[in-house]
Amino acid sequence: MLKIAILGGGVSGSLLAYLIKKYTNNYVKIFDIKDRYIKPCGDIVPNVFEPPNSWPRKYDIKRFAFYLDGERVYDIQYRSTKWIVIDKWKWINDMRKEVDFSYVGNFNGKEFDMTIDSKGPYDLDRKVVYTTRVLLKTDKFDDEAVIEFNTKYTGFYWIFPSEDGVYNIGAGFIEDKNSRDLTLKYIKEKFGDREYKIVDIRGAPISISPIHETNYKIGEARGLLFPLSGEGIRPSAISAVKAFEAIKNGKDFNKYLSEELKKIHEAISVQHMFLKLYLNSSLSLRKQFLRLFFKNEILIDAYLEDKITFEGIAESVRSIKGGSLLRKL
Template sequence: MTKIAILGGGVSGALLSYLIKTRTNYDVKLFDIRENYVKPCGDIVPNVYNPPVPWEIKFNIKRFAFYLDRKLVHDIEYRNTKWLVIDKWKWINQMREKVGVSHISFFNKNEFDMVIDAKGPYDMDRNVVYTTRALVKTSKFDDIAIFEFDTRYTGFYWIFPSEEGILNIGAGFLEYKNSKELLLNYIKEKYSDALILDIRGAPISVSPVKDKKYRIGEARGLVFPLSGEGIRPSAISAETAFEAIYKEKQFDEFIDEKLKKMYNGINIQHKLLELYKYSSLPLRRSLLRLLFRNDILIDAYLEDKITIDGLLESVRSIKNGSLLRK
């Protein structure tokens, strides 16, 4: 019997191990440093993907607001749901419970026919942005998604709904590693009655990785750096990896070919991020105003479609009447 080890039980590792466990006769073992998954993020996915293992949807997001240096520059409301707020921790931990998790200190590669790296960015073999996320109870709850950009830094603050009366508020900036300090000041400024229920930090990949061999998800560099979206790319990579294993394809070649369009989109975002990082403050303001005052560019940004094909798709969506301005 083929024995497979998966290192890391986040989105990609938990989903791949679950698919192998439930849909094949292979012997799969999942390794992680924690019994339960607790990595923080915005818990947001664009409403363009359905995972093979369903997740619980907590909010349907149709409204978005964009701030630049503390001033509202644009807000928009869509006719249909654009984003989903999901219960990511519950989704991942249910899959981990089905498979079982062994502590990574017990891993011995000689016991396995195949070892797959799903450890996310934690080998630190790429550039990362250090983000902090807080769950905040407040009377000023709303189900709108808010982005706020501070042009002194490369990154943004976010405010998303989490539970009724609880907001998911976060921050991440390349030039400022202590995102917790910035976030706490931001929360204090925005919400006078804020009660912080939970606060955690995590790195997010913002550059390509050199070694992709037998890696999936964020370990393979599959994060859209302009938005920080990694849930959907990681889940898709797990599905693709499962297909490669099940069909006995060459693992890395198969994934690279299947995900070519995703790689192209991520690489374009890497270049745009570098352009923004080395731009002057006036140019940064001009670039962001251009982005957030254009419905086509906003649509592409929210669904990580900042490619020629993606922009054309956004234009078609607007012509078909799927967008509705406030």
């Protein structure tokens, strides 16, 4: 029997601990700074994966609208659910109740055979964007998900239906750390003539740079977050499943995860490449690129499911404008 410590009880840490406790004879304990999980985000997962311990579904999203500098430039409606809004807090806290827990200050590594890092971005060993998420209640409700880009900044605003009558609204930009003020200003612009009530407001950092040291790390601690969309729930959950498989089957932990998560790491690396290109582009070129992006339904679909690859974008750009914009980039 192994004694396993998991540092951080978020998506990946709590799921891994739950699976170890439920399906093996190993002992596992979560160490965290808080006894309840409360990290905010958009609570969105693409409808392409479900973990072994299913997450509670709050809302199905089929309609999307994209804005650029205040102008509605593209909208689409799918026949089937494209995104799922989950109750992430309930899902994680229910799993944490099933395993032993201690505050991270009480951690003694000598007591354990294996220590796994799932602390997310909180070691601050990478660049982060500081995001703010607001839960807003209103009588006038629309089931459309809104993503709005501003070419002056690198990042985006979002308005996601969270449940009937409640929106999940937020923002995160590399160039401006004060996402709270930006989000509140955005809400006034979008909801100024409507009655609404802010029921919760919280902030959190998310990773936007590559991670070089990945041994015994899972989830966002391992850098598993798509920088173009900010989506980290699904890749974190997948890393927990793969970590569980390695432990349960007696595999070399780091080697197994490197092999099994290779495609996700490659996709994230591609997104880091495009993020860097975008950061180094002029405002006019950013606007050209985004307008081009919104003309391609294939790219929109890939963006919504975090399936963007270099080959896919290059081919789509060539098919639209003969590669002229790609050559500029």
